[in-house]
Amino acid sequence: MSQSYNRGLIEDFGRWKEFSAGMWAWIFHKFTGWMLIGYLFTHIAVLSTSISAAGESTDVIEAQNDIYSTTLQGLEGLFLIRLLEIGLLAVAVFHILNGLRLLMVDLGIGLESQDKSFYASLVLTGAITVASVPTFLTGVGI
Amino acid sequence: MSTQQAEPESQEAPEDPAMKGAESPAAEEQKGGGMVDEHAEKAAELEGETVHIKVFRYDPEVEGKQEPRFDDFHVPFEKGMTVLDSVMYARDEYDSSLTFRHSCRQAVCGSDAFFVNGKQRLGCKTQISDLEQPVRIEPLPHQEVVKDLVVDMDHFYDQMHTVEPYFQDEDTPPVDDLEEQRQSQENREKIKMSSRCIWCGACMSSCNIAAGDNEYLGPAAINKAYKFAMDDREGEEIKEHRLRILEQEHGVWRCQTQFSCTEVCPKDIPLTEHIQELKREAVKKNLKFW
Amino acid sequence: MYEHDVIVVGAGGAGLRAAIAAHEAGADVAMVTKLHPVRSHTGAAEGGINAALQEGDDWELHAYDTMKGSDYLGDAPAVETLAQNAPEETINLEHWGMPFSREDDGTVSQRPFGGLSYPRTTYAGAETGHHLLHTMYEQVVKRGIQVYDEWYVMDLATTDEDDPNDRECHGVVAYDVQSGNIEGFKANNGVVLATGGPGQAFDHTTNAVSCTGDGHAMAYRAGAPLEDMEFIQFHPTSLPSTGVLISEGVRGEGGILYNSEGERFMFEYGYANNSGELASRDVVARAELTEVGEGRGVDDEYVHLDMRHLGEERIMDRLENILHLAEDFEGVDGLVEPMPVKPGQHYAMGGIEVDENGQTCVDGLYAAGECACVSVHGGNRLGGNALPELIVFGKRAGQHAAGEDLGEPEIRTGYGDDVEDETDTELPVAPGKAGLETSGSVAADGGMATDAEGVLQRKVETAREHVDTLMDKDDGVQHAEIRAKLQQAMTDYVNVFRTEEGVKKALEIIRECREEYQDVYVDDPSRTFNTDLQQTIETRNLIDVAETIALGALVRDEFRGAHWRKEHQERKDEEWLKHTLISWDDGSPSIFYRPVILEGENKTYEPKERSY
Amino acid sequence: MAERYSSFTPGGTGWFLQRVTAAFLVVVLAFHFFLLHFVNHAYEVSFMGTQARMENIGYFLTMVLFLVTAAFHGVNGVYNALVNQGLEGTQKKVVLAVLTIAGVGLVAQGTYVALTMSGMI
């Protein structure tokens, strides 16, 4: 062939508006998965304060003045962190629900309603997140 | 006898002298053009309902088409008109250089999968009245464009060929015995859908994974393999061999169950389901060795 | 230049089978095809493959039915070869994995079909042709046979001795659609044409846009006569708006035809008191048009085909595909309403004259499939008889071209001492060449090359010049206009009902088309994928083919099989038990006749009245 | 993980384990979230509380297993995602190495942390 035209990636991605349910599910699942693994690293980093805390005296620990307790409680005292936590919950819930949907797909169950189950995951995620807001915001100073 | 002339084509086509052709030299000139405003003018001449289509144009050899553009055409609407009918009309009446593959007009040859209003569809099987106007008609995404709506299908064919797409027999009786191999109705039913593929390439074009990984076998080829792997007439050994092909790096595991292949397949083949079933078969087979 | 032992032109059922056979016979085979193989129109066949497989059936019955169906214009050696070999070839397809529909015990299913005395139509759902095509393409892939797809064959490289019987074919000239390059393909042993039907000569047809009779036209111009071209089958059940076919399988399973009054007219008006809807296709097509003509058509155009009473389960099992067709192309749900149907051009019984081995009178030139006429179908093809023809005669042509000995053919080809010349029919216009031919000067001054390479080279140059001429012209007529005019004329005057006056009119219009074609030009200036150029060349082929159809229809003044003449309402066996042959003859076509062979292996087929 | 990875590449083992770990994670992740946000509120978490929970050997083992599966699931997921986007050759090897090290590091660090919490070290 003499020559041909490659429309390239830009055009491919420019097409997101035309994506279907399954594609969105894939993108969201990817996104949430990456968030979660990212969080896992951070989480362990934060929890690592327990290494020093373990060395502190029992009094300090009992007074909850050890580095572990203060760090965690300090973080929990921040409104921003609470918001991020809600986000994390949403991310986790979506990843779980869609993960379940994917597991069903893998087992070949309910393939005809794969789009519906994706929408259901979204709606449920929203609902659960909203419902948990009060719990997540208790005891935080604004 | 004479009543036979009443072909549907002529029923609604308005009396447009330009469309009749040769008699008027002016009409000839108009035809040559192929420029956007001319088509618009032309549309004004047409009475009755018209359909507005925007068609992707590209030709490496023709100035003005080397940089892709969209051309507008207004074609007279007829009941039952398909997307393919509309581009054929535009080609025959306005611009003979408008290029696309097509042949059977009945969804069996698989030549005319286009990207129509953002979805892979068979031109001949898509009623234009079901679409929002202007109808945007582009070549299949993720394949190189040869010219206008024609894409390079070689890669698709290559992928189809890698799955050893032919029946492999272990011990078929000699032909002169006139004995066929037996196959149960259930088994034939199981492979029925998979055997319908017309190699149109719509599925492959719609798959993001195939776009990202050029070596991914793709839904059509995997489905082709499914047809053989699930056919009881081929023995267990060959089935294992087929699964080994499918299990490669760029085989079934690449599929991320995006379902777009299943959604666009004009033959309604449950592609994702078939791919998933093969994944499970492969896991089952592998578990044996643990 | 490319070189192979056997070149197969066309990759539908016939071409694929020929290529596999030639390959198995040890030849180096290449297929040259304007469409990728799986795009071929064989894929559209729905109904099935006739083969006497079951206990109680036998090939002699199949041969008898075929001969009767042909209205005694089939040649017995061809008909019997078909019937004898169809079972083996069908089983062979099964062994290649073709997914036939099955019975409870796992054997392949067979169903009744129009004109058959036994249910012997083997099928794979309502997509038999699709599966046949794909199964054979798979075998081609398996064998690694070279396929040049999207190469358009323009011409044959044939020597130009005066007598076509002395000519030899050395290859083909083709152009690569993607790049526009024109190249020669040398065939050391033979060229097999398998280019399919000429349906595009009509405007309401079940045939694909690619069915333009290219093979017919090339062979015709190379000197091989076209045989029985007047016999065109009109399928009684095509959808009115597109020509999409509703398989005979629907009637085979029990579908019923009704007119606008709700009458089952096949019986009510006595068109076929025994077989009703399952009478031979020509009978049903005429019945429908008569109903419409007498004011009992729906919307004055079509009749209804009803399958609702078969029940959803049976329909889904055996005719599911039909539901989709009616829905997608006509917007009708076959489960709740009857489907509109009318006759459409469907099949050409005639074609390039060949013998049982697929060979034409030109040495090294073969034809198989719908473009050929071995004469199995004679005046009318039975449903389900074309697919077995593809595999039986496709295989034989491939084998013979590869040099296998298949024995002396009984059928003779070309102009010889056994033909009869026509003198008495008056033609309204002189058919054939119209003044200047577009082929340029090379042919004229090149002299007579006789060696294969020389002949091929000369043809390649002619083709290149021809294309340059078409592309260089900046104005004139565009092919689409000529094609539309031609198709309209054929549909108006050479359709199911034919009158002398009408056919003459058609010949005049064809002549006009030919003259207009002298001014044809290709508007698209690009060499890349120039379908404008390709279709322009195809239109020329259609003109030649349409002319032979009309000529045949004019000279045959009788009513036989699918050929109905208003002025001649009976079959004239004394005069017309012979094939019409039309030979290009350097541009001034000649017409002659060859007697039908009715002596079979064990018996002679006595012409009987064809009633169903 | 490194050795296991290499033996995974062609087949569906990676794919399969991704599903198995997912199924396991559904349960423990839900449990984890519920326990630390709804039963015990996160803002009340203290080293003492943590220590108390971690001293229960069952809980301790669950958490470590949780960590291992989550790390595997997450890292394997990321790796697959990148490979699906057409990662090839050396790049692929480098990514695999980096991810493996990160994964192993995460598990090691996490286990160490867990041990300190349970007071075993």
Ligand SMILES: Cc1cc2nc3c(=O)[nH]c(=O)nc-3n(C[C@H](O)[C@H](O)[C@H](O)COP(=O)(O)OP(=O)(O)OC[C@H]3O[C@@H](n4cnc5c(N)ncnc54)[C@H](O)[C@@H]3O)c2cc1C
């Ligand atoms: C809708 C429909 C339903 C049918 N149903 C049945 C049925 O149920 N049973 C039955 O027995 N018969 C049936 N028939 C008839 C039968 O299908 C055809 O006669 C048969 O398929 C023709 O096969 P072929 O191989 O000769 O040609 P095709 O399949 O038409 O193939 C022609 C090939 O030639 C190539 N070609 C053409 N011109 C050129 C050129 N210039 N250069 C290079 N390549 C070229 C094309 O690319 C193509 O590959 C049906 C026909 C139609 C239209």
Ligand code: HEM
């Ligand atoms: C709680 C239950 C969970 C379920 C049911 C679940 C399910 C899944 C499934 C099925 C996949 C595979 C998707 C595919 O290959 O198509 C996946 C991918 C992934 N998961 Fe999870 N997961 C869960 C928890 C987690 C956790 C806790 C993390 C983080 C540590 C995580 C991180 C990831 C990542 C990074 C991917 C890869 C995403 C991608 O494809 O890019 N998951 N998950």
Ligand code: SF4
């Ligand atoms: S699977 Fe469907 S979409 Fe894909 S090539 Fe086949 S027919 Fe087309």
Ligand code: F3S
């Ligand atoms: S779109 Fe692609 S990701 Fe799988 S389900 Fe279809 S192949």
Ligand code: FES
């Ligand atoms: S033209 Fe054949 S599939 Fe559309």
